[in-house]
Amino acid sequence: MQTHNYDVVIVGAGGAGMRAALESSARARTAVLSKLYPTRSHTGAAQGGMCAALANVEEDNWEWHTFDTVKGGDYLVDQDAAEVMAKEAIDAVLDLEKMGLPFNRTPEGRIDQRRFGGHTRNHGEAAVRRACYAADRTGHMILQTLYQQCVKNEVEFYNEFYVLDILLDSDLTAAEQPAAGAPVRVAGVVAYELATGEIHLFRATSVVLATGGAGKVFKTTSNAHTLTGDGMALALRAGLPLEDMEFFQFHPTGLAGLGILLSEAARGEGAILRNSEGERFMERYAPTIKDLAPRDIVARSMANEVREGRGCGPRKDYVLLDLTHLEPAHIEAKLPDITEFARTYLGIEPFTDPIPVYPTAHYAMGGVPTTIQAEVLRSNTDVVGGLFAAGEVACVSVHGSNRLGTNSLLDINVFGKRAGISAAAYAAEHEALELPEGPATRVVAELDRIRNAPDGEKVAELRQTLQETMDAHAQVFRTEESLTLALETVDDLRRRYRSIGVQDKGSTFNTDLLEAVELGFLLDLARVVVVGALARKESRGGHFREDFPKRDDDGFMYHTMAYARPAADGDTEITLDKKPVTVTRYQPMERKY
Amino acid sequence: MPEAPAGTLYRGREGMWSWVAHRVTGFLIFFFLLVHVLDTSLVRVSPEAYNAVIGTYKNPIMGLGEAGLVAAVVYHALNGVRVMLVDFWSRGTRYQRQMTWIVVALFVILMAGFLPVHLGNVFGGE
Amino acid sequence: MTATATSPDTSAAEVPTFDVTLRIRRFDPDAKAPVPYWQEFTVTAHGTDRVLDAMHKVKWELDGSLTFRRSCAHGVCGSDAMRINGVNRLACKTLLKDLAPHKPIVIEPIKGLTVVKDLVVDMDPFFASFREVMPFLITSGNTPSRERLQSPEQRARFDDTTKCILCAACTTSCPVFWTDGQYFGPAAIVNAHRFIFDSRDEGATQRLEVLNDSEGVWRCRTTFNCTDACPRGIEVTKAIAEVKRAMITRAI
Amino acid sequence: MAASTPTLAAPRSPRRARRPNTELYSWVFMRASGALLLILIFVHLFTNLVSGGGVSAIDFGFVAGKWAKPVWQVWDLLILWLAMIHGANGLRTIINDYATRTGTRLTLMGLLAVAFAVVVVLGTLVIFTFSPCPPGAPADLLPSFCTAG
């Protein structure tokens, strides 16, 4: 077992992780640990754009952007954080441009901007061009550009290292919690090297979590196989809370049956959703901005069309995204990749035929709660010294209950940068802690248990049941009944998981073993999602309860804080707490588009 | 150490195979050139020596070999032109596949013109 | 290919299932005497399944030790380049039905890099070459307060090479790279090209210097395997030719 | 302010040649010599193998007859040099590609260099010191102009 010492350890090399690394490596000795080669991170899959009120093509300002973010998030957004993000957006985009990101350009040579769902001028008057983009490969360009800068600045990477535990100096998993205000600090992380099967200890003054999303909780998802919510689950297991996990975004336009994303940019460029009658049905649901309404509304409208029998195809289970009225040259220039996806995976020529689409699990609004300095919270008010989080793993709550398109690439840049600066600053002011006794015992025991389980439960089977259950019962439409069903299944799966086994017993590149570990993370997170969704008896943003179809500000205008606390049977149970929403200038109103 | 079963051959397309052929022909021509210069040098020794050696060339087997050499040179030259077009013509890379087939076609035409004359000389020229 | 043959109605209709056999080249470094060997698996696939789906089926249902990299599953992360029926492709971007699936589908690791296990190869040399060409924007002078200006035409000049996902399909399809592992390889040149032709960049000379090396661009014999293999449709050989021409212009 | 985009010719950085351009020149030479050889060799092949009586007509007389004219002397000399440099350089590439062990590579390169030197020197000497009418040779083997004088 090797021990490494760093000032700052960053877990995850996606957009958030590398943006943090660029800041922190310039100020402190930094290591970036990633279970994938950095350029394989899922930020590279992001397509449509990253918004900032640059006003390059039409009048715009950060205040309107803030408002759209707050309204898009159905008023569950912490408005101080949204202000920070909207204000710093402009520099975030310009920073990337200066790093070399090849944005599309206006004829004057400035960064071009296009429309995106929920982004409007003057508080909802009309759609505004705010999304800066590079064709439909914006995320790819961001990921590549950040990696290029990391190469330039000689950032130290540990690639294909799985972080499997966060080490704190106090035990937060016990029923007995440290007193409010008592200092709790991070000491380092435990990582598993895929190539050798070796365990590495990383002792660090600051740790930044940037492990991305958890889309693999669901079956139909735009997320990568590797997006298994590791960071969130590790935090939960370390006794830290997760915030607003019941809010999961279902993106309207996933390729039907496959979940592969077709960016909202398609609709930004003029594509239209149609039902089996050829009707542009969004005119009924969002008369002002129609197909460019926020995602929760469009996804629900689509699901509703299908439910009411106006779906297309032999099983009437999808609607159509129509680009056929657009100039082929224009599509080719602005949306080359997604049209290729339609061709490759469905054999459809988007120039002449509409594309079958259906909502796909896309983005976790919730995550590890942080302050606007990216410090991780262990309660509503106390932070964990030296522990930071940014990106999809975190919940600063700029997205509230529904994220606007393009706000996530922005989030990872703004809060990734802040996390990097904060982590380096903390490391400059503090000495690293000694690692606790037997730092890797828990991880080693778990790995050994899985590896040595004779004839254990099969990973694939459990995972499939989990994902199908979540798709069936905790997706766009939810009810008390469906969620209860989902919870029972998840609990049962968690029991079965205790005797999970794998076939591959080797030490080199044992992905079989790691898939089993990842399944454990998914199960833990699914439980939090469902428990939170059961408790939230209202409909807001991405969370829609058919039995409570209205937003209920009196009863539920708060963030859910979920903790895993010891239960009587030796397992844990999820206990829920409330955290107030920060409101600065926008009082909740009814959300209409 | 036990011998591992081999992996398969890479299934490259026109570009790869035309390069393989270019390399093989280049290699062959070079060795022919060595021999050719050596035998021609015999003109310096004496006309008899030269004619003796050249005489041995004038059997059908050598005639066929000579045909092969010409084929190699013709292919190598034509493909050399293709390579230069790929290198210097801005649209060369896009049409490389078509150009490969043009090379093949020209090769066939040229050889069809040459072979009858040559073989006629070889077999009927005494 | 099949794209034109299927209309939206048929493609989304009940697609037929069929059996496919995967003939996979395996290598287990933890075995007592590690030697590569061939193993066949037969799984049932659906009409729109990709090679990656079939491989997952094998891993999840038949043999958990089958090892390969993958992440995004739709051709944007570059994890799963492998040799399928003799040519380099992404397993997640290759549909089974496009491969004549009645015959066994032959799957091997990409060539020229050390095999770590089954289809996983050591990517470090590949990324080392990438890093050597200084794949980042180099500028001099003060950073401007706003964005650097660039016309759409200037932006279009290097668009093609910005698409690279560093999957290594090109480099490991190159006959020169197979025999001479020192060769920078097409992927590194593509990423140098991306900056050499970016109007904002001022480091072209340094990059051209690097690639003028005896293991640099001149090693390329225009075999076009890289262009044929690139899953992003980058005209790799064209980019290499442009770099060569830039060097010649500079030298004269 | 009307924004305009600056146009700089690529590549845009100060010239600073450090590395020798050997590979570059060798690459350019392959194309240039290839283009020349194309003409030289085709004419050579045509005159030797097609026009006249073909291979079967080649003998000392034929060669001597050709080399009596300086044009053909220069022509064949050019072929000799260009083809040898072109071919040897091509072989150098091939050796670099397949001979991975330094020892093997150096040996092969050595052989190549020797072969190259021998052939080029020999060939050049022959073309220049060649006398079409060597004294004492049987007249029927010589080109007709030897006896005419």
Ligand SMILES: Cc1cc2nc3c(=O)[nH]c(=O)nc-3n(C[C@H](O)[C@H](O)[C@H](O)COP(=O)(O)OP(=O)(O)OC[C@H]3O[C@@H](n4cnc5c(N)ncnc54)[C@H](O)[C@@H]3O)c2cc1C
């Ligand atoms: C298809 C798609 C399209 C999208 N389009 C847009 C868009 O147009 N605009 C927009 O704003 N947003 C978009 N998003 C959302 C946005 O891309 C993501 O939310 C964002 O990129 C997340 O970045 P990240 O850095 O947090 O995580 P990721 O990029 O997912 O990176 C996670 C990193 O963590 C590492 N990691 C994970 N677990 C571990 C572990 N246990 N140990 C070590 N390392 C670990 C991984 O290796 C990886 O490097 C899109 C998302 C998807 C899926």
Ligand code: HEM
């Ligand atoms: C007839 C006219 C000829 C033309 C147009 C020509 C053209 C070329 C060109 C352009 C190349 C470079 C290929 C590359 O870089 O990929 C080349 C390579 C080569 N040529 Fe020629 N050539 C000719 C004659 C010859 C002759 C006479 C010989 C032999 C002495 C020869 C031997 C070679 C060899 C060995 C190579 C290297 C092949 C490789 O590296 O794959 N060529 N030729």
Ligand code: SF4
């Ligand atoms: S150029 Fe194409 S094949 Fe090569 S690494 Fe990039 S994406 Fe892959």
Ligand code: F3S
């Ligand atoms: S395959 Fe290799 S030889 Fe050149 S054209 Fe591509 S780099």
Ligand code: FES
């Ligand atoms: S899995 Fe990402 S490219 Fe294939």
